Amino acid sequence: MPSSKSRPWLLLAGPLIVIAGLLLYPIVRVTVLSFQRYNLREVISGHPVGIGFDNYKQIFSGAPGLPASYLWKTILPNTVGFAVLAVTLTVVLGTLVALLLVTLGPKVRALVIGSALVAWALPAVTGTYVWVWIFDPDSGVARHVLQGVGLLGPEGHNWFTDRNSFYAIALLNVVHHSYPFVAITIFAGLLTVPTELHEAAKIDGASAWRRFWSITVPLLRPVFAVVTILSTIWDFKVFTQIYLMPGGDGVNPDVFNLGVWSYISSINQTKYGLGSAIAVLLTLVLLVITLVYLRVLFKEEEDL
Amino acid sequence: MRTTTAAALASLTALTLALAGCGDSGGSGGSGGDGGNAVAKGGAKSLTFWVMKGTNPDASKFYAVAKKEFKKQTGATLNIQEVEWADAHDRLVRSFAGGGGPDVSEIGTTWTPEFAAAGGLADITKQVTSSGMGKDELKALKDSATYDGKQYGVGWYAGVRGIVYRKDIFKKDGVKVPTNWAELEQAVKTLKAKEPKMAAMPIAGGSSYASAPFIWGAGGAFATKDGDKWKGALDSKESQAGLKFYTDLALKDGSSTTAASTWKETDLLDAFAKNKAAMVIQGNWTPKTAIEQNPDLKNKIGAFAIPGKNGGVAPAFLGGSNLSVMQTSKKKDLAWKFVQMMTTGDLAKKWADQTGYLPTTKTALTPYAESSDKLVAPFATAMLKGGRNVPSAPQWGTVEGNKTITAMLQSILTGTSVESATKKASAAIESTLNAKS
Numbered sequence: 001m002p003s004s005k006s007r008p009w010l011l012l013a014g015p016l017i018v019i020a021g022l023l024l025y026p027i028v029r030v031t032v033l034s035f036q037r038y039n040l041r042e043v044i045s046g047h048p049v050g051i052g053f054d055n056y057k058q059i060f061s062g063a064p065g066l067p068a069s070y071l072w073k074t075i076l077p078n079t080v081g082f083a084v085l086a087v088t089l090t091v092v093l094g095t096l097v098a099l100l101l102v103t104l105g106p107k108v109r110a111l112v113i114g115s116a117l118v119a120w121a122l123p124a125v126t127g128t129y130v131w132v133w134i135f136d137p138d139s140g141v142a143r144h145v146l147q148g149v150g151l152l153g154p155e156g157h158n159w160f161t162d163r164n165s166f167y168a169i170a171l172l173n174v175v176h177h178s179y180p181f182v183a184i185t186i187f188a189g190l191l192t193v194p195t196e197l198h199e200a201a202k203i204d205g206a207s208a209w210r211r212f213w214s215i216t217v218p219l220l221r222p223v224f225a226v227v228t229i230l231s232t233i234w235d236f237k238v239f240t241q242i243y244l245m246p247g248g249d250g251v252n253p254d255v256f257n258l259g260v261w262s263y264i265s266s267i268n269q270t271k272y273g274l275g276s277a278i279a280v281l282l283t284l285v286l287l288v289i290t291l292v293y294l295r296v297l298f299k300e301e302e303d304l
Numbered sequence: 305m306r307t308t309t310a311a312a313l314a315s316l317t318a319l320t321l322a323l324a325g326c327g328d329s330g331g332s333g334g335s336g337g338d339g340g341n342a343v344a345k346g347g348a349k350s351l352t353f354w355v356m357k358g359t360n361p362d363a364s365k366f367y368a369v370a371k372k373e374f375k376k377q378t379g380a381t382l383n384i385q386e387v388e389w390a391d392a393h394d395r396l397v398r399s400f401a402g403g404g405g406p407d408v409s410e411i412g413t414t415w416t417p418e419f420a421a422a423g424g425l426a427d428i429t430k431q432v433t434s435s436g437m438g439k440d441e442l443k444a445l446k447d448s449a450t451y452d453g454k455q456y457g458v459g460w461y462a463g464v465r466g467i468v469y470r471k472d473i474f475k476k477d478g479v480k481v482p483t484n485w486a487e488l489e490q491a492v493k494t495l496k497a498k499e500p501k502m503a504a505m506p507i508a509g510g511s512s513y514a515s516a517p518f519i520w521g522a523g524g525a526f527a528t529k530d531g532d533k534w535k536g537a538l539d540s541k542e543s544q545a546g547l548k549f550y551t552d553l554a555l556k557d558g559s560s561t562t563a564a565s566t567w568k569e570t571d572l573l574d575a576f577a578k579n580k581a582a583m584v585i586q587g588n589w590t591p592k593t594a595i596e597q598n599p600d601l602k603n604k605i606g607a608f609a610i611p612g613k614n615g616g617v618a619p620a621f622l623g624g625s626n627l628s629v630m631q632t633s634k635k636k637d638l639a640w641k642f643v644q645m646m647t648t649g650d651l652a653k654k655w656a657d658q659t660g661y662l663p664t665t666k667t668a669l670t671p672y673a674e675s676s677d678k679l680v681a682p683f684a685t686a687m688l689k690g691g692r693n694v695p696s697a698p699q700w701g702t703v704e705g706n707k708t709i710t711a712m713l714q715s716i717l718t719g720t721s722v723e724s725a726t727k728k729a730s731a732a733i734e735s736t737l738n739a740k741s
Contacts, residue, residue, distance in 0.1 A: 040422040044400045044631070066732075137563035156562040161718040246566035250707045251510055251714055268705040270397055 027283075034277035040270045048273070055277035063265070063274060066253065079236060079257040079282075082167055086235040089175045091228055094182025099212075101187045113187075116180035124177065124240040131173040132245055135159050160246040163254045173241050178234060182227045189223035190216065225297050229290060236286055239263065258282040349380035351638055354396075354409040356625065357386045366658050370651060378641055393701075400424055400632070407633035408642055410625045411457055413448035413693065414700055419628070420449075420456035421698030426629040429455045431640050437648065440666045444622040444693040451698065457626030458647045459664030461656055464620045464687045465514060468576065468591055469583040471606045473499060481608045484615045485521070485549060492559040495582045505583040506575055507554040508567035509714035512704075513621040514585035515550055517610040520692060521618035522546030526709075527695045527733050534697060534737035536730030538712070544722050546613075551716045565717035577601065585610070587623070588683030589660040607679050609686035622691035624664065662687060697737045708732045 034055055036048040062068035097116065101109055119127075134141045137158040146152035159165040193216060201211050217224070239259040242248045248255055250264050258278060266275025351374070355363070367384050374382040385406065387395055393415065399405025411419060419425050432455050441459050449457035474481070474491075477498045482488040495504035508514060519525065524543025527534045537543055554560035561580075564571070572584040577597040586594075588607070595602050610618045627646055629639040645651055647664070656663045662684055663669055672684035694700055703709070712729035716722055 040397065040400075040418060040424070043397055044422050044424045046401070137566075138561050158562050158565050158718065160566050161714060247714065250705070251566070251710045253711060264705075267394055268707075269702055270393075270705070 030276045030279055033273055034280045036273045038272040055273045083235040086174050087231045090178050090182055090231050093179045095186055097183035098186035102190050119176055120180035127177050128241050128244045135169050166255045170241050185227050189220045193219050229293050352383045352406040354385050354387050354406040356389045356392050356410050405632055407635055407639045408629055411628045413624050416449050416457050416626050417451045417696050417698045418701035420451040424631055425456040426631050427454045441664055442691055444691045445664050447696050448693050449626045457628035458643055460625050460627045460647055461661035462622055462624030462664050463587045463589050463661050464622055464683050465585050465587050466607050466609045466683050466686055467583050468586045468607050472604045473582050483611050485613050492553055492557045496558050503561045503581045504559040506564040506581050507560045508572050509565040509717045510568040510710045512709035516621040517618035518546040518550035519543050521613050536734035539726040539730040544726050548722045565714055591679045592660050607682045609682045617686050617690045619690040619692040620686050699737045702736050703733055
């Protein structure tokens with residue numbers, strides 16, 4: 001019956017139109033822009049110039065003022081390397097906190113969840129400024145502590161100028177900001193694991209380590225998959241936490257990641273085409289990663 | 305199995321949401337506006353004017369006077385909109401793309417060639433010539449508004465950087481105002497020895513135009529034009545020597561602090577207002593702000609022009625703003641009348657006085673240079689004697705957007721050699737300036 005066939009679509013029409021407006025249009029627009037030159041001159045004249053793959057060529061072989069290997073030696077390590085570290089640390093720390101929560105009494109548990117939620121609820125901007133303040137080279141807490149224990153000379157050290165220490169601070173910031181979500185999600189998952197399974201395993205003499213890997217992990221696989229995919233997407237496109245740190249707003253090209261590079265190309269330099277091409281690249285990288293994840297997930301489902 | 309599917313679906317939804325997030329970072333400027341100008345309320349004639357707002361004090365009194373005067377002279381209503389300097393470039397670009405822009409806008413001198421080349425500003429060469437204006441406009445300003453032999457703006461106000469210092473500390477430690485670079489270095493050394501709690505002169509990695517007097521003062525340049533081609537000049541012997549002297553104040557003589565390598569110009573002013581610095585390179589409009597932040601500093605601060613290498617005054621970057629008529633304006637005649645009103649006579653002087661900036665013509669500037677106000681005269685002198693502009697190329701705006709110079713300063717201050725840092729910056733400037741826009 002045609003009427004019953006079309007009814008679901010009718011009901012879905014509202015949300016679909018909204019999604020098309022808010023998602024599809026920008027994606028199409030950015031993709032089109034990425035094949036055009038849309039600098040100040042074109043913005044003013046209103047006529048973008050199609051230039052084929054030139055923007056992509058610039059990404060892969062050096063935009064004006066940047067070294068040819070910029071994407072490979074700077075941008076990708078900063079984006080991918082950082083995301084791998086941040087996701088790993090976030091999920092490990094989140095899992096540990098979740099396991100801790102299970103063993104706690106209700107009052108202490110509420111306290112731990114509460115304090116973790118504060119870190120999560122903190123806006124990224126505020127959180128970033130807190131970490132920048134902690135590591136302020138002249139008057140930050142880190143300087144006083146390190147000098148107190150004799151690890152830092154009297155002249156101090158500016159951690160924001162070196163790429164590795166810059167990203168170490170960003171890592172602390174991002175992990176601190178995102179582990180509570182992982183912890184609480186996994187904690188919720190842990191509560192659904194039937195206690196009989198653990199009891200039976202205990203009677204059989206399995207260690208806590210063994211029980212975690214043989215019971216908890218397989219049962220919580222979908223939960224782990226979701227938090228890992230979400231964390232990967234978030235940590236790949238981390239922007240605020242980088243842009244707001246000293247040097248991250250464009251002074252120090254050594255610390256850009258894909259998102260910051262895209263923003264700086266489009267907004268600071270009025271090269272919307274190049275910026276869009278970078279954004280498309282970021283989207284493609286994320287799509288590939290997510291597809292791989294989903295494949296692994298469905299494959300295991302078939303194997304079960 | 306059911307939970308797994310649900311989880312996969314959930315992650316798909318999450319993915320779409322996450323992708324939406326990165327989609328909008330790439331392409332703004334696509335929003336279709338109505339393409340028209342700001343429409344006047346009630347249909348009466350009106351003109352929209354954008355003013356940039358940054359470290360300058362509140363100007364609402366001046367706006368009221370300007371509105372009244374404009375109404376009296378032309379019968380039209382003046383709409384003044386303040387735009388933050390930090391957003392201004394972006395907002396102007398957006399107004400070109402989507403409409404709703406001003407008729408007249410203040411345009412930073414370093415942006416003028418960029419916007420002019422891209423076709424955003426109206427050519428006002430004829431009007432300027434026939435009105436006889438701009439004859440004794442400071443050359444650095446006139447150059448900044450000139451592109452391809454045509455003029456796209458009239459200087460509204462200008463400012464220059466000098467050294468703001470603590471008179472009381474200088475007196476206590478027996479330091480005299482330096483008149484050449486050797487004396488400046490000696491002053492730094494003395495202050496460093498006698499004031500352990502203060503930085504003698506912090507060198508901010510994020511303040512590109514503070515380094516200009518030292519590059520120019522040693523005979524160097526940012527870039528030079530050879531026929532049609534720009535050539536990066538920061539790696540010339542002279543530029544390198546100037547930069548080495550400037551950064552060695554921090555690296556060798558210990559004039560600075562560790563954090564200053566990533567400081568911006570505003571951080572310098574903060575440090576100065578908090579009694580943490582004895583000298584800072586600052587714009588002439590900032591001593592007022594410092595006193596506002598810390599009233600204790602009243603009568604304790606002075607200013608001097610950055611000295612030349614062997615005496616005299618070093619060339620200093622002459623910053624400021626032009627007033628330009630926008631190409632999109634439909635009331636260009638009225639707009640030009642307004643530009644004329646604002647840049648000449650009474651309104652121009654009122655603006656300069658209220659904001660602490662300096663006027664843009666030699667005739668108007670001379671009284672300031674001869675003034676007895678020790679916080680004004682040194683800057684006016686520096687402007688008259690040493691005001692210089694950056695290379696007047698449309699792509700200079702991109703060099704600023706790339707932060708090439710601050711990146712270079714920051715890398716030198718954190719250990720890269722002057723030779724390799726300048727080489728890199730010079731190559732970047734050269735390729736940017738010669739790129740087709």
